[in-house]
Amino acid sequence: MEKQKGINYKKYIKFGIVIILIAIFSSLWIAVENGNIHGFDEKIYDAISSVKSPMLTNILVIITEIGGFFGLLFILLVTVIILLYKGRKKETLGIMLNLAISTYVYIFLKQVFQRTRPITGDILIDETGFSFPSGHSTNNMAFYGFAIYLVCLNVKNHRLRNFLCVILALIPIVIGISRIYLRVHYPSDVIAGFSLGIVLVILFTSFIYPRIKL
Numbered sequence: 175m176e177k178q179k180g181i182n183y184k185k186y187i188k189f190g191i192v193i194i195l196i197a198i199f200s201s202l203w204i205a206v207e208n209g210n211i212h213g214f215d216e217k218i219y220d221a222i223s224s225v226k227s228p229m230l231t232n233i234l235v236i237i238t239e240i241g242g243f244f245g246l247l248f249i250l251l252v253t254v255i256i257l258l259y260k261g262r263k264k265e266t267l268g269i270m271l272n273l274a275i276s277t278y279v280y281i282f283l284k285q286v287f288q289r290t291r292p293i294t295g296d297i298l299i300d301e302t303g304f305s306f307p308s309g310h311s312t313n314n315m316a317f318y319g320f321a322i323y324l325v326c327l328n329v330k331n332h333r334l335r336n337f338l339c340v341i342l343a344l345i346p347i348v349i350g351i352s353r354i355y356l357r358v359h360y361p362s363d364v365i366a367g368f369s370l371g372i373v374l375v376i377l378f379t380s381f382i383y384p385r386i387k388l
Contacts, residue, residue, distance in 0.1 A: 188376050195369040199307070202366045206289060206306060211362050218361040219295065222354055231298055234352040238299070241310045241349035246273070246317065253321075263388040265324055269317075271382070276316035276374050280309045280367070292357050301358040308359045308367035314346035315371025316378075323379050346371070 205211040239245050250273060257266040289306035303309075322342045329335040350368060353359040 185380075188380065192373050192376055195373050199366050199369045199373075202362045202369075203287060203306065206287075206362060211360070215360045215362055218354065219357070222351075223296070226296075226355070231355075234355050235299060237348055238310065238352040238356060238358075241314045241346070241352070246313060250317075264386050267386055267388065268378075268383045269320060269324075271386075272320045272375065272378050273313065273317050275378060275382075276313050276371060277309075279374060280307055280312040280370065283307060283370070284309070289360075289363070292360060295357050297358065298356040299358060305359055306363045306366060307370050308350065308353055308363040310353050311346065311350040311359075311364045311367025312371045312374070314349045315368050316374045318342045318346050319372060319375035320378065320383075323375065323383075 202211065205214075240249075250270065253269060254266050257263075257269070284304040284306065287306045288304050291301060291303070291305040322339050325335055325338045325342065329338060346368070350364040353364055354361050
């Protein structure tokens with residue numbers, strides 16, 4: 175007699191997370207449209223303003239550049255070179271395709287929502303373009319989220335795997351915080367970007383990456 179297949183709880187958990195994050199993203203945008211998000215954003219701004227210092231500002235400017243277009247492109251190129259050297263063609267294509275998709279999606283959504291960036295307060299660097307969702311937060315969460323996925327697949331040492339996953343998870347969070355600190359994004363932009371990035375990496379690793387054949 176054949177064994178009955180067990181329920182794939184991991185699949186349901188993943189798509190439960192997707193639904194929750196889409197709900198968070200949608201709720202944030204509805205709040206923005208209705209003008210109900212200002213108090214939330216200002217409370218986070220006030221909390222971050224209380225720890226501002228010239229040294230911290232300089233550090234977070236560097237961090238935000240690392241998470242920007244050229245910084246992330248450099249990290250992508252280094253990663254691609256290492257993966258190709260190791261003969262990891264599927265991972266190479268996956269990491270490039272994942273980043274390309276997240277970039278396209280956030281640019282498209284910025285044009286759809288067209289939220290203006292912060293124009294008051296202590297804006298510490300110049301930025302252009304629309305604000306919602308944060309592109310830095312979306313791209314870096316998707317990029318490092320996929321890196322966590324690859325680490326979990328390929329690193330067998332339990333302690334090393336956990337250590338790498340924690341570091342990779344912290345990087346996009348710190349980059350997102352830098353965007354709020356520098357006041358080039360509202361906190362709600364960054365949270366929306368995080369939510370979107372996680373959704374994209376879950377969908378990518380569930381439907382697209384497994385179908386890459388090289």
